[in-house]
Amino acid sequence: MKIQDLHSAFLANPSISTDTRKIKENDIFFALKGENFNGNTYAKKALDSGASLVIIDEEKYFIDERTILVDDVLTALQQLANFHRKQSKARVISLTGSNGKTTTKELINVVLSTSYKTIATKGNLNNHIGVPLTLLTIKPDTEIAIVEMGANHLKEIEFLCKIAEPDFGYITNFGKAHLEGFGGVEGVIKGKSELYNYLTNNNKSIFLNADDPIQLEKLSSYTKKYGFSTINPKYYHIELMNAQPFVNLMVEKVEINTNLIGAYNFTNCCAAVIIGKYFNIEVPSIKLALENYTPDNNRSQLINNKSHYIILDAYNANPSSMKVAIENFNSLEKTNKILILGDMFELGNSAKEEHQAIVDLTEKLNFETVILVGENFHKTSANSQQMKSFNELKAFLKTNPIKTNSTILIKGSRGMALERVLEII
Missing domain, CATH: 3.40.1390.10 (MurE/MurF, N-terminal domain)
Known part of the structure; x- marks a missing residue:
């Protein structure tokens, strides 16, 4: 056929x-x-x-x-998705990056949907199967499709671009994620930049974080770019007001108070703002959209129960996201801070070094208690509590309950499923 x-x-x-x-x-x-x-x-x-x-x-x-x-x-599914995309009048925005893809996609969608008929990747269906399935949800009246693209090796983003043929693109950041597949940080930068390569080769528009030196350098000579910055006067100015614990930002003298925890979510909000502005959405509408968005799916969720103040960030983890989450947690004006950290996966030969670096950071910041879970963390040199498995953690917490009124960060890779800690504490 x-x-x-x-x-x-x-x-x-x-x-x-x-x-x-x-x-x-x-x-x-x-x-x-x-x-x-x-x-x-x-x-x-x-x-x-x-x-x-x-x-x-x-x-x-x-x-x-x-x-x-x-x-x-599989090839038939991908070809059907590409054919359907070509028949559609919808404009396609693709985004990738090491951290924050899914949250950024959600924020872009809530902003754009205030004025346009949109569809967006569900959850994190962002691979060679998920991208085609997303494109096939484009309806006749869809005006904008927001397509998340994930990758753990070179040429994957390039392949996904051939299916989605994006009109616009944004890269959240270049971090230490999927180092095993990419062969190191330089491989990550090269792999994620395949989105830039497609867009520049096809004279398409790019959104960028102009405070990121890598993005700025790679797009220095490209003209069809629209960026945000906290310091560079050449780009749209957005200011971080605070993140104690929620991100508050200032846009055109309008303060936006989000439900997103952590300064690391600031740039995710900024991407939604600059893309909203590009599509002629007024700041009051952007403000309303961002303020009404509440994260879920174990991504930077705030759980404030009678006993503890918990930040659940257990959807995924890599060295870059782990580092910023810990540093942000340290900056919170809270007491009795406890870290429960799970292994980070897909790091290959860098696993030992990266897990030790996280341990060293936690000891430098001197938290009340640090509990490390997983085979990789168990192999590190640490002064913390170290558990090989979740079952060991479960037994430990039952005999050593966390004291009331503690502030807890729970973070680890998806395979660790650390959200199960909530059932114990």
Whole structure:
């Protein structure tokens, strides 16, 4: 089947499923493969569950005219998404970066949706499957699509750009994330900059943090750029008022009081402001959108219960985000500060060095208590409590309960699932 014909079928039933457990009536089921599963084997189940079509790439699973055989299901999904994007009048904003992608995407979306019909990546579906699925949610009346792009190795952002063909782009930052796949910080910068390369090569517009020397240098000669800065008069001025604990910023003499914890969220807010301004949204509307946004999904969530003041930032972690979270936590005007930190993953040969650097930082800042969890933190030289696993942490906290009225930062990589600490404390 030609991609045009598949697209016509999609327009008749514009809902995609890749999981038969979540299938809805008239969904088109794409039988994707993974390391431990073969979606082709679920073709009949998908049809029995109400799918209008199933897309397979193994002929032995063909059932009837509702079954479409292609060379490769994933490639067909990506080609369909690109074709759909080309047919749409929506403008596409893509963003990537080491830290803050998902929060920034959410902030951009709440600002732009005050004046435009928007769609945005759900959660962090930002890879070679998530980006196509996001693009396929573009509706006929969609005016702006905000597409998050994640990567853990070189050429991945370049590939995602070929699918999404963004009109605009923004990179949150270049940090120590996925060092194993990128081969070090220079690899991270090169990999994330693939978004810049696509945009500049195609004469598209770029939003930038002009206080970031890497972004400023890479875009020094490019003219279609729109940036924000706290110090550079050439760019749109935004001022950080404070972050005790919530980020307050000043935009055109209007103070915006957000529900976002940590000075590290300041630039995420700034990106939403400058993009909103570019799309002619007035500051009062930007203010209302940012002030009404409340983070969730374990990202810098404030939990103020009767016993403790907790900052839950357990969605993910890398050396850069861990460092700024700890430094921000240290700056809070609170007492009895306790850190519960989990391992950072995908660091490769840098794991030992980066975990020790975090330990050294915590000891330099002299917190009340530091609890380190995971195999990597357990191997460090530390004066802190060290646990190999969450089960050890659970046993420790049951016999050594945290004293009342403590201020607690919980942060670790997704695989550590440290939000489970809440059930104990």
